[in-house]
Amino acid sequence: MNELKEIAQWIGGHSIHQEMLVNETLPDPSFVSNGRKYVSFSTNNYLALANHPRMVAAAKQGLDRYGVGNCESRLLGGDLEVYRELESRLAALKHKTDAVLFGTGYLTNVGVLSSLVKAGTLARIHGYRAKTRYKYVYLSDELNHISIREGIQMSGANRHNYKHRDMNHLESLLKAAEGATPIIVSDGVFSMDGTIAPLPELVALAERYGAILYIDDAHATGVLGKNGGGTSEYYNCYSPNIIQMGTLSKAFGAIGGFVAVDRDVADVIRLTSSAYGFTCPPTPDQACALIAALDLLVEEPQRRQRLWDNQRYFIAQMQPLGFKLVSTETAIVPVLIGDSELCQNYSKALRDEGIHVDSVQFPATPVGQARLRFMMNAGHSREQIDHVVGVMAEISRRL
Numbered sequence: 001m002n003e004l005k006e007i008a009q010w011i012g013g014h015s016i017h018q019e020m021l022v023n024e025t026l027p028d029p030s031f032v033s034n035g036r037k038y039v040s041f042s043t044n045n046y047l048a049l050a051n052h053p054r055m056v057a058a059a060k061q062g063l064d065r066y067g068v069g070n071c072e073s074r075l076l077g078g079d080l081e082v083y084r085e086l087e088s089r090l091a092a093l094k095h096k097t098d099a100v101l102f103g104t105g106y107l108t109n110v111g112v113l114s115s116l117v118k119a120g121t122l123a124r125i126h127g128y129r130a131k132t133r134y135k136y137v138y139l140s141d142e143l144n145h146i147s148i149r150e151g152i153q154m155s156g157a158n159r160h161n162y163k164h165r166d167m168n169h170l171e172s173l174l175k176a177a178e179g180a181t182p183i184i185v186s187d188g189v190f191s192m193d194g195t196i197a198p199l200p201e202l203v204a205l206a207e208r209y210g211a212i213l214y215i216d217d218a219h220a221t222g223v224l225g226k227n228g229g230g231t232s233e234y235y236n237c238y239s240p241n242i243i244q245m246g247t248l249s250k251a252f253g254a255i256g257g258f259v260a261v262d263r264d265v266a267d268v269i270r271l272t273s274s275a276y277g278f279t280c281p282p283t284p285d286q287a288c289a290l291i292a293a294l295d296l297l298v299e300e301p302q303r304r305q306r307l308w309d310n311q312r313y314f315i316a317q318m319q320p321l322g323f324k325l326v327s328t329e330t331a332i333v334p335v336l337i338g339d340s341e342l343c344q345n346y347s348k349a350l351r352d353e354g355i356h357v358d359s360v361q362f363p364a365t366p367v368g369q370a371r372l373r374f375m376m377n378a379g380h381s382r383e384q385i386d387h388v389v390g391v392m393a394e395i396s397r398r399l
Helices: 002-012 053-066 081-093 105-125 146-155 167-176 199-209 231-235 263-272 284-299 301-321 340-352 382-398
Strands: 030-033 036-040 098-102 136-141 158-162 181-187 212-216 242-247 257-261 332-338 358-360 370-375
Touching: 036 382, 053 284, 081 098, 081 257, 081 284, 098 105, 098 263, 105 136, 105 146, 105 181, 105 212, 105 242, 105 257, 105 263, 136 146, 136 167, 146 158, 146 181, 158 167, 167 181, 167 199, 181 199, 199 212, 199 231, 257 263, 284 301, 301 332, 301 382, 332 340, 340 358, 340 370, 340 382
Parallel strands: 136 158, 136 181, 181 212, 212 242
Antiparallel strands: 030 036, 098 257, 242 257, 332 370, 358 370
16 A cells, blocks of 8 residues: 555646546536536537436336336346347447447457457357467557557457557568468548548558457447548448447547457357456446437438538638647547646646646656647537637746
8 A cells, every 4th residue: 555655646746647637517518617618629429419308217217117226237137129229230330240248348348358269268158169279469559558558468468559540550561470360450530630541541450461450430320421431431441350339428429339240250259258248238228228329310410510510610710720630531630749847838828728638748648748638529619610710829928
């Protein structure tokens, strides 16, 4: 305990410590904290669906029918038709034949990536005898989400990072992986930079070298593509080699995570992933709400259109001010500040004006690359965007 107390004292005296808002309402994108109204430019609720009346009504119907919690593993009597319906809908969105539902997106990455390479070993315990013993190696983009890095580490397999979106570096690692089956892992949209993975090139390399390709589409599902199908739909690039992961706590406004795969692979994941078999799924009311969200994705395409209109408008207003925008490809538009303390000062000054923007710094970003992570939302008004741009200009002159 002594070390933990020493660390806590150190955190309290350094800029790594950030005061967290305790909110009375959730951002849609406006919210209330300590009796004051704020506008969030850092919420994952991209389509402003989390409080949509149809999702709320669906969740209430789920509560009335199923109660508050599941309390069972799906392998041991906790499976429900509503979960199977949700998985079928998610699979169709991703152009796959099946999907596997997990409690959260974080749990999905940890649970699948830690178990993929152990599937043969686990099956042998039950009598399976392989014709070939396979070895695996993970090749991961250096900017992948921490849940990916932790899942890979838990797998015990050999692992290497390749430079961000650097296909030449990735190919050199693929060539060096001879004798092992490579598993290439990449975010679809990178959460701290807002950049998009070069999926067609990744698919080409995976097919050339016999690799499995795992795409974390947390920030792309519901956002990218004509119908919100994510990175594959954005590029119109599909392959049987892709395992498509997504979260349900961002654009879909609820909770949960999933992987969309072909049915035979789904069966293996259900039987070998501890994160699926040894815990409860999302509550049934959440599954009901998520089915409503998938309906709304189809029926209200104007939400996604407003999101992109707001993204383009924000960029057009910010660029003349001289700020360095890390990326302008997605709904995540980070503004590079550099110094961590200065970045926090920006965040505090914005908060004083009723605006919430996350200050992101080391270890989430490299030292010296602290940034304000602006995340655009379908619910933002032009007046709110004009206000935040004007405040940013004033803070820049002052600081």
